[in-house]
Amino acid sequence: MKILRISVPSPLSLWTTVRSVGAFNVACSFAALWTFVKVSSALRWRLKTTQLRGPPRTSFLYGVSHNIAASKDPGGMYDHWATKYGLAYMIPSVFGKTVVVLCDPRAVAHFYARETWTYVQTPISLAILEPLIGRGVLLSDGENHRRQRKALMPGFSNAAIRKLTSVFYDSAYKVKGAWDTAIESSKGGGVVIEVQNWMNHISLDTIGIAGFSHDFGSLDGKRASVTEVFDTFGTNQQASAWNQLFILHAIAFPIITKIPTQRTNLFKQLGVTMENISNELLIRSRREKDVNMSERNEEKSVIGLLIKSESQDAELHMSKEEIVAQVKVLLVAGYETTSSESWALIELSRHPDVQTSLREELLAFNADPTYDQLKADLPYLDVVVHETLRLHPPVGELTRLAAADDIIPLSEPVHTESGEMTNSIYIGKGTLIMIPVAAINRSSAIWGPDAKEFKPARWLAEDGISGKAKEVQGHRHLLTFVDGPRTCLGKEFAITEFKAVLSVLVKNFVFEMRDGPDTPIEVANGLLPRPRVVGEDGIGVPLRVRRYE
Incomplete structure (x- = not known):
């Protein structure tokens, strides 16, 4: 029998070959191979994906992405394009990329039903966010996402939130006490208060106590390391243009995110800070597990569920990295998704009649409403909250990558690039899909001609919610908390708080x-977009506050 012998070249001989061929020729060969792979992928995508109409490319390098990034109202741009090209269209993106935009309710419902499996996180999302928050429930896909979400769900059930309502009130009354003191010390009976930081600190202290049995003390004036790093984001607006340009290039080349810049260094610092805090919270909670509460109650708290999942015998076991990632996600969510509360105070300041009606309803309750009363017995509070969530979602758009071929159905036909009408869209693997959440929430075609107005009464009128809006399959016909397998786990927590x-x-x-009521408001970028009074530094929202007599 002959034995086949394969000769493996040594590193030295391989280097000798490279030198003989020439480093330049080798580099050209790799470049040609990379180009061939990219071109093949692009051709396959174009052959498999239905080509739709859309706005023309305004920049050779950036498509229309730079226009969107520089716009004060990106949602308005998406809404305009939906009116012009239909509820499904394409926009040119950076370096020749194309994004399919879905505004059609049936298409959006189909997309969300298949998210984490057919539609997954994009490389740029992972490159930017994974060093910050890890592969927790926010960034994981498929079976990993299902397992992590299932392990955490008991901590965010209605029963769990019912027990936590007193924590929300405690934080609110700390703010009331501080504001009362400030007003008493003023001579005019009122005082200007920068409300946004107070809202951030309410949520940070609340998630600390409710989720981890830890008081960060930010409402008491304590400066935790995590708040110092959080507050740094959004304060340097001079760098915003550079940050936009940086992200646009990173969409095409995610490796760019490894380049040290002021913002990437800040992300790294925040990641390290949250890693340390997460580990400290977990270590302390393990020690106090048998002291502070029974095991049965401990396992229903967020920190208890995380500790329980550490066991190798746990049905929904999570690795140490996954557990730390969950803590990071909750800290970010607790601090950065409070823009809705700031927006509510802005809208109430702009609409004193709405503020008066809300106050009258609340004063009818002598005591603070219970969890069940907050849910069912305060209709005007409910509609003010949901109208704010409709107009000002914390995340304005969502982009995912198709991990497999798919066919997306439409509720109404659209024109293809060639002029034909189609009732469905073929999606090739590798296609970028974008859901413009803010645009859909404020779409005139979906919500009617007054869609962009703050009008809580629309929710109370019998015909206030149009038929098209009722086709949107999200919480209360909104996409603020998205839908499907990725429906916001903390939705009930956030609304009740x-x-x-x-x-x-x-x-x-x-x-x-x-x-005055016509004070212009713009959107500033912290970790997430937040409101800011035009001309203020950082993310300032100064309001004039006086005690109600």
């Missing part, structure tokens, strides 16, 4: 814009 805090503040204080 929002209602509890707003009820305490509106009952006790009157809010006005410092410079």
